[in-house]
Structure formats: structure tokens, C-alpha cells
Amino acid sequence: FPQDPRQQLDAAVEAVFRSWSGDRAVLYRRQERIPNDLGTAVNIQTMVFGNMSDDSGTGVCFTRDPSTGDVGVYGDFLMNAQGEDVVAGIRNARPLHELEGESPAAYRQLLDNMSALEAHYHDLCDIEFTIERGTLWMLQTRVGKRTAEAAFRIAGQLIDEGVITEEEALTRVNGAQLSQLMFPRFDASATSALLTRGVAASPGAAVGKIVFSSIAAKEWADRGEDVILVRTETNPDDLVGMIASKGILTSRGGKTSHAAVVARGMGTTCVCGADELVIDSTHKTITIRGRAGENLKEGDLISIDGGTGQVFRGAVPVMPSAIVEYFEGNIDPEAPETSDTVKAVHRIMTIADKVRRLRVRANADTPEDAARAVRFGAEGIGLCRTEHMFLGDRRELVERLILAETDETRVAALEALRPLQRQDFQEIFAAMGERPVTVRLIDPPLHEFLPNIVEMATKVAIAEERGTATDADRTMLKAIERLHESNPMFGLRGVRLGIVTKGLFEMQVRAILEAFQLARKSGSVGTAEIMVPLIDTYQELELVRTQALKIAREKGELVGPGENVMIGTMMELPRACLTAGQIAESADFFSFGTNDLTQTTWGFSRDDVEGSFFSTYLEKGIFPASPFETIDRDGVGRLVRIAAWEGRETKPDLKLGICGEHGGDPESVHFFHKVGLDYVSCSPFRVPVARLEAGRAAVMNR
Numbered sequence: 137f138p139q140d141p142r143q144q145l146d147a148a149v150e151a152v153f154r155s156w157s158g159d160r161a162v163l164y165r166r167q168e169r170i171p172n173d174l175g176t177a178v179n180i181q182t183m184v185f186g187n188m189s190d191d192s193g194t195g196v197c198f199t200r201d202p203s204t205g206d207v208g209v210y211g212d213f214l215m216n217a218q219g220e221d222v223v224a225g226i227r228n229a230r231p232l233h234e235l236e237g238e239s240p241a242a243y244r245q246l247l248d249n250m251s252a253l254e255a256h257y258h259d260l261c262d263i264e265f266t267i268e269r270g271t272l273w274m275l276q277t278r279v280g281k282r283t284a285e286a287a288f289r290i291a292g293q294l295i296d297e298g299v300i301t302e303e304e305a306l307t308r309v310n311g312a313q314l315s316q317l318m319f320p321r322f323d324a325s326a327t328s329a330l331l332t333r334g335v336a337a338s339p340g341a342a343v344g345k346i347v348f349s350s351i352a353a354k355e356w357a358d359r360g361e362d363v364i365l366v367r368t369e370t371n372p373d374d375l376v377g378m379i380a381s382k383g384i385l386t387s388r389g390g391k392t393s394h395a396a397v398v399a400r401g402m403g404t405t406c407v408c409g410a411d412e413l414v415i416d417s418t419h420k421t422i423t424i425r426g427r428a429g430e431n432l433k434e435g436d437l438i439s440i441d442g443g444t445g446q447v448f449r450g451a452v453p454v455m456p457s458a459i460v461e462y463f464e465g466n467i468d469p470e471a472p473e474t475s476d477t478v479k480a481v482h483r484i485m486t487i488a489d490k491v492r493r494l495r496v497r498a499n500a501d502t503p504e505d506a507a508r509a510v511r512f513g514a515e516g517i518g519l520c521r522t523e524h525m526f527l528g529d530r531r532e533l534v535e536r537l538i539l540a541e542t543d544e545t546r547v548a549a550l551e552a553l554r555p556l557q558r559q560d561f562q563e564i565f566a567a568m569g570e571r572p573v574t575v576r577l578i579d580p581p582l583h584e585f586l587p588n589i590v591e592m593a594t595k596v597a598i599a600e601e602r603g604t605a606t607d608a609d610r611t612m613l614k615a616i617e618r619l620h621e622s623n624p625m626f627g628l629r630g631v632r633l634g635i636v637t638k639g640l641f642e643m644q645v646r647a648i649l650e651a652f653q654l655a656r657k658s659g660s661v662g663t664a665e666i667m668v669p670l671i672d673t674y675q676e677l678e679l680v681r682t683q684a685l686k687i688a689r690e691k692g693e694l695v696g697p698g699e700n701v702m703i704g705t706m707m708e709l710p711r712a713c714l715t716a717g718q719i720a721e722s723a724d725f726f727s728f729g730t731n732d733l734t735q736t737t738w739g740f741s742r743d744d745v746e747g748s749f750f751s752t753y754l755e756k757g758i759f760p761a762s763p764f765e766t767i768d769r770d771g772v773g774r775l776v777r778i779a780a781w782e783g784r785e786t787k788p789d790l791k792l793g794i795c796g797e798h799g800g801d802p803e804s805v806h807f808f809h810k811v812g813l814d815y816v817s818c819s820p821f822r823v824p825v826a827r828l829e830a831g832r833a834a835v836m837n838r
Contacts, residue, residue: 145180152178160375162757167379167402169766169803172757184273186266187218191239193267194219197232197246199254202262202282202400203336203391203443205289205480209233209247211263212390219264219275223397224369228409229390242272253277258299259308260290281400283339284313288480295483302487303835309484310832311802311825316340316403317481318463318821320454322441329449331438332424334385334410336445337396342383342405343439343451346432348417350377357381364438366422368415370395378404383440385447387413405442413447463512463824485824488831489513494808495815496826497574499795501525502560506567509820513827516572516662517564518727518817519795522644523578525560526553526585534585537640539615550643557644561651565662572663574727574795574817576706577644577680579669581621581629589616625732625741630670630706635679641668645684649691649701656700664701667727671705674718681722697724697789706795707779708732716779720786727817728776730796730804734763737772764797767804777811784812793817802829809833 138144155161156176165172186194196219197211212229214221215238222229236243246265249272253261262280266273282290291305300308322328322341344362347353350373353365357380365381367374369388378384378398383405386395390409399406414423420434432438432449439452461467462478469482497518498509506517526534533552540546565573586592596613599605621627634641645666652664668680681703685695693701704725707713713733716726735742742764753759767773776794783790793815798804800822808816809830818826 149178149180152176160372163375163379166754166757166760169761171760184266184268184275185218186214186268187216189269190216191267191270192216193235193238194222195229195232195235195265196222197250197263197265198280198391199250199261199263200286200290200293202260202280202286203339205282205286205293207293210391212393219266223394224371224389228388228411229393231390239267239270239272242267242270245272249274255299258294260286281397283400284316284403285339285477287313288317288484289476292480292483303491305484306488306491306828306832306835309828311805311829312403314459314481314825314828315822317459317477318457318824320457321443322439323453323455328439328452331430331432331447331449332410332412334387334407334445334447335390335396336441336443337389337391337393337408338384338399338404338406339443340383340403340405341439341441341443341452341454342381343437343454344382345435345437346422347377347381348415348420348434350374350380352434353377354380364440366413366415367395367417369393370398378402383407383442385410385413385438385440387411387415399442405440407440407442407445407447410445410447464508465511485513485828488828490831491834492827492830493834494805494813494826494830496823496830497572497793497795497799497815497817498820498823499797499799499817500564500820503563503567505820506564509823510568510571512820512823514571514820514823516574516815516817517568518574518793518799518815519667520561520564520573520575521579522557522576523580525557526578530556531585535612537637538586538619539611547639550639554643554647557647558651558654561648562654565652565655565664566658568662570662572665574665574667574704574725574793575644575648576667576669577631577634577641579630579633581619581627581633586616586619587612589620592616625735631668631672631676631680632670634668635676641680642683642687645687649688649693652701653691653693661700665725666701666703667706667725668703669706669729670708670732671712671719672709673711673715674722677705677719677722695724697791702791704791707776709736710775713775713779717782717786720783720790723783723787723790725791725793726779726783728779728792728794728796728813730767730772730776730794730798731764733775733796734768734772737768737775738763761803766801767798767807769807773807773811776808780811780813797822800826802832805829806833806837810837 186192193213193215194217195211195213200207201210209232211232212222213235214229221227260280261277263277264275287309291308294300295305344364346366347356347363353363354376356363362382364383364385365377366385369386384395384399386408387410389395393408395406396408412425422432424430437450439448458478459481469479495515497516498514499519500506500509500517501521533549537549592613596605596609668677671677684703688695688701695701702724704723706729707726708729780792792813794808795817799816800818805826816826
């Protein structure tokens with residue numbers, strides 16, 4: 137070890153810079169989506185020591201409770217100790233208010249400094265301090281990590297205190313935090329075996345199997361197990377296992393320990409300082425002090441409640457989140473007995489809805505999904521997939537359509553399907569009331585509605601051998617062989633299927649318009665938007681539009697922008713996006729199907745690649761995040777931008793939306809706002825997240 141102080145300092149500086157490329161740093165950046173090329177910095181400062189004497193000490197504090205958002209004195213300290221002793225959980229720290237009895241002058245000065253720092257940063261501050269021989273030294277501060285519950289409550293508090301505006305409050309919360317609040321919680325009425333109680337470090341209800349190491353947590357989670365990482369205390373080397381776990385349980389540490397801070401930042405349930413637990417990581421067992429015979433071993437199920445600090449043996453039943461109940465309309469946010477968290481979420485959602493430009497729709501295929509979407513705040517349906525209506529008992533009718541050898545048989549099969557489709561659409565239009573409904577014409581290849589080719593071929597071969605083969609089975613096998621494709625994703629589907637299969641799209645259009653007119657008679661006057669899938673060229677859309685317009689005129693419907701019926705297309709192929717100006721001439725709207733657009737742009741099938749090389753690509757930094765979770769702005773996003781611009785160059789009033797699951801991803805919503813889309817559409821459960829992020833995008837992009 138070098139004895140020259142300058143050499144020591146240079147080596148320390150270099151070590152910090154090198155840490156940017158360490159395994160933990162790379163993993164953390166991937167988790168938090170921090171760019172790899174951002175870089176880090178080194179601060180050099182004089183050291184002070186909290187372990188010099190009994191009137192020395194060190195601690196970490198927060199200007200508000202980072203778990204609940206409550207105003208007050210929160211933090212931990214230790215006398216005659218260094219900061220590492222507090223944050224590593226090596227010793228159980230003391231609550232901050234007890235510092236007044238140990239060092240009154242330093243305590244009063246610390247409270248003054250905490251008030252000054254929060255007033256300056258206009259937010260919850262996370263502060264580290266040291267007392268050296270009675271003198272208080274402030275080491276560092278930062279805007280503190282907090283739980284989702286605390287984030288919403290603190291945002292509301294700061295509005296009431298006049299510290300921030302309503303719009304600024306939207307920058308203090310995010311969609312990921314709202315998602316966390318929508319997770320289930322433990323049923324308080326359930327009879328469960330309480331093992332112990334620790335510090336409630338990060339809220340949530342987590343059930344899983346005990347594992348004692350970060351490596352085991354990753355291995356078990358990779359094979360589909362829900363795990364709880366149990367450690368005496370965690371350290372930075374445990375990050376991989378902490379990410380993989382449903383919850384974290386430690387026997388040492390408090391609200392400012394490594395486990396607590398990291399878990400809160402990730403939104404993971406955490407209980408710390410459960411000091412009755414004796415954790416033997418070597419032999420993979422847990423015993424409880426003073427209670428013989430209550431041993432636990434690796435693989436045993438436990439449940440931890442990060443809101444109360446309780447630890448239970450076995451799996452505790454869970455209940456719906458109060459926030460979900462609020463969105464469902466079962467909780468009145470104005471009622472006196474309603475929790476502060478629900479009131480805070482309601483307040484923030486009201487602000488977001490007031491300022492956002494992007495409308496939010498839902499992807500829904502059934503009346504039940506449509507009704508739930510409305511309860512969650514959806515302003516329409518952005519994608520109703522008609523192929524889901526051909527399953528179950530109706531599959532037989534589709535088989536008849538495919539096997540039809542004459543026009544009469546084919547028309548009969550289509551006419552049998554039409555009233556069923558009409559009933560489905562009528563119920564969905566009724567559920568949505570005056571809101572717009574976008575119905576996508578059938579998209580997947582027809583062979584998906586037939587038996588598996590290998591199974592059918594085997595069945596016929598065995599029957600032929602036994603002399604029991606039937607003409608029906610042989611006809612079915614011929615149909616399957618005729619429709620079989622090596623790569624059906626790029627085959628006879630979408631608009632191609634509608635053009636080739638005479639009468640199929642016409643039947644669906646009739647069913648949609650008939651249902652729309654029936655719903656209108658009952659008082660619902662919304663908008664029926666008929667969406668043609670998998671367009672490559674404007675000629676395809678023009679063919680289908682011409683047929684649809686003829687049917688609409690027969691039924692007395694006007695078609696186009698501002699009318700009750702619109703005909704548009706799903707933009708999900710690169711060529712369509714690059715020729716959007718031409719396609720717009722035949723379209724009343726574009727809806728970007730970013731799931732398929734991502735697959736066709738990148739040239740891979742989602743179902744095949746996510747389980748093969750995606751993890752390697754993420755580890756090596758080729759993907760900052762899965763392009764199926766967050767929009768690939770440079771590639772897929774650029775196609776969306778080009779199509780949006782060229783489409784509106786041709787038709788300024790062209791309605792633009794997105795109906796892939798990217799519509800519920802927070803980062804993607806901000807991109808769609810910037811591009812100028814009119815709405816995003818996502819699954820019903822993600823509608824509140826999209827509403828919040830649309831409001832945040834409006835504020836943050838001004």
C-alpha cells in the first residue's frame with residue numbers, strides 16, 4: 137500500500153472512476169435506465185470521525201418519513217461509530233429523536249439544518265451527518281428515495297405548504313410508483329402465524345420462498361419461483377438478488393440501512409431489523425430467539441408486510457389494493473374515513489387529467505373489459521381484437537368457413553358468424569356509451585383456428601393404418617396443409633386474409649355497423665372506428681375502404697373525420713410508415729401497432745427471442761431496456777415520427793393513436809406526447825398509469 141498521501145489520493149480517485157464499469161454499477165444502471173455513457177464524478181473532502189469518543193457519533197436522517205410521507209423527525213444514529221456502521225446494519229441504530237439526550241446542541245442545529253435544506257430543495261431530503269467531539273458536521277444531502285405511498289402524500293403536502301405548484305407536483309411522482317400502489321396487500325382478517333416483527337422499511341405484501349444468498353435468489357427466480365431474500369444485512373454485492381426477489385428481510389438495520397434504501401428505490405417490499413431472527417446463511421436455517429422448534433429452512437414459504445414490519449410463516453392471503461378499489465369506484469376519495477394515500481392519489485390524478493393533452497383509451501375485447509376500462513378512466517377503446525370472438529364454441533363456425541368448397545357453404549358460415557359478432561360489438565358499444573371504439577378486423581392467420589398440423593397428420597395416419605379414417609378428417613388435414621405457413625407472422629393474415637377470403641371483412645363491417653346502430657337506438661352515440669390491420673400499401677386499404685363505404689352507404693352512415701363512423705388502419709409494418717403520406721389519402725386515422733412494428737423493424741419474433749438472447753443483449757448493454765417494454769426511439773420511434781408527420785402533411789386532421797402495450801409504459805407515453813399523437817391505448821389496468829404519465833408529459837415537455 138503506498139505511503140505517499142498523494143499516491144493514496146490518486147489511487148482512490150481512480151478507484152471511483154473504475155467503479156463506473158463494475159458489475160453492480162452496470163446492473164444498477166440497467167435497473168434504473170441510466171445511460172452507460174453518462175459518466176461519474178469524484179468529490180474530495182476532509183474526513184471527520186464519529187468514532188473518536190463518546191461525544192462523537194454519526195447518522196442518517198430524512199426531513200419526512202420516506203416510508204409514509206409523515207412530517208416529523210426520522211432517521212437513525214449511533215454514538216462513537218462511523219457512517220458505515222449505520223447504513224450497513226452491522227449494529228442496530230437508535231432513532232434520531234434520542235440524539236437530543238446525547239448531544240442537545242448538535243441535535244438542535246441538525247433540526248435547523250434539515251429545515252433549511254428542505255426549504256432550499258423544495259423536497260424530502262436524505263442527509264448524512266457526523267458529530268466529532270460535540271461538533272456537528274453536515275456531510276451530504278440529496279433528494280431522498282421514498283416509497284410510492286410517501287411520494288404521493290409528500291407531493292400533496294408540499295402543495296398545501298405553498299412550496300410547489302400543482303403542476304410541479306406531477307414531477308414528484310411517476311407511473312411506476314402508481315403501479316406499486318395498485319398491487320394487492322395482505323388480508324388483515326386472515327389468521328396467520330406471526331413469526332416476528334421488524335422495521336417497516338418499504339411497503340408492500342410479498343410472499344415467497346426463503347433464500348439466503350443473492351446467487352440463490354437469482355437462480356430460483358430465473359426458474360419461476362417467488363423468493364424472499366433473507367440476510368443478516370445486505371451490502372452492494374447483493375443487488376442482483378435484491379432485484380430478483382419479491383421481498384427482502386434482514387435481522388439488522390433500520391430505515392436507513394442498505395436494504396431499506398435500495399428496496400425503497402426499487403419499489404420492493406422490505407422488512408429490516410427483525411432482530412429476533414438468528415440467520416445462519418451457512419447452514420441455511422433461521423431460528424427465533426427464545427422459541428425452540430420454530431426453525432425455518434431454505435425453500436420454506438414466508439410472507440412479509442413492508443407496511444407494518446410483520447413477518448408470517450406460510451402464504452398470507454392478499455386483498456385488492458385500496459387504490460384499485462378507488463379506481464373501481466368502490467371508495468369515495470372525499471369521505472372522511474378514506475385513507476390519506478387514496479386522497480393523495482385522487483388529488484394527483486385530478487391534476488394530471490386537467491393538464492394532459494394526450495387522451496387515454498384501453499385495449500378491450502369484451503364488455504367486461506370495456507366497463508372496467510371506463511371505471512379506470514379510459515376515454516374510449518383503442519383496440520378491440522375481433523379474432524378473440526372466434527374462439528370457444530364459435531371455432532366450429534370458423535372451421536366451416538375454412539372448409540367451405542362452394543360459395544353457398546362459405547356464405548352460410550359467414551352469416552352464422554355475423555349475429556354473434558353483432559351481439560359482441562353491441563355490448564361493447566353499450567359499455568362505452570359516447571366514447572369512441574376502434575374495432576380491428578380479424579388479424580391472425582386462419583390456420584390458428586384449426587387443429588395442430590402435426591397432431592392432425594398423426595391422427596389421420598393412425599386412422600388410415602387402422603382403416604377408420606373419415607372423409608371429414610381427410611378434408612380437415614388438406615385444409616390445414618393448404619393454410620400451413622413456415623412463418624405465419626409474415627404470411628396470410630390481416631388485410632391480406634380479408635382480401636383473399638371473400639366476404640370475411642364485409643361480414644365483420646356489417647356486424648360492426650349493425651351493432652353500432654342498435655346501440656345508438658338505446659341512446660349511446662359514440663364513434664365506430666373500423667381499423668384495417670397489417671397494411672403495406674395504400675392499394676390494400678383502398679380496396680377494403682371501398683367495400684366498407686358501400687356497406688355504410690347502404691345503412692345510411694356517413695364516414696370520415698367528424699362523422700360517427702371512421703375507417704383507418706393499423707400502422708405496424710415499416711413500409712406502411714415510410715409511405716404514410718400515400719396511405720393517409722385513404723385513412724381517417726392511424727393507430728400504431730407498436731408490438732408488431734417492433735417485431736418487423738427489428739426482424740425478430742417476440743415469442744421466440746425473449747427467452748433466448750434478450751438477457752444477453754441486456755447484460756451487454758445492446759438494449760438499455762427491452763424494445764417490447766419501452767419504445768425504441770431511434771428505430772421504431774423514428775418510423776412512428778415519420779408516419780405521423782407525413783400522414784398529417786397529407787391530411788392535417790388525421791387522428792393518430794397507438795394501441796400497442798407501449799401505450800401504458802411511462803417512458804413511451806412521454807415520447808408519444810412529443811411526437812404529437814392524439815391518444816395512447818393500453819390494457820385497462822394500465823390506464824391510470826397512462827393518464828398520470830400523460831399529465832406529467834404535458835408539464836415536463838413545456
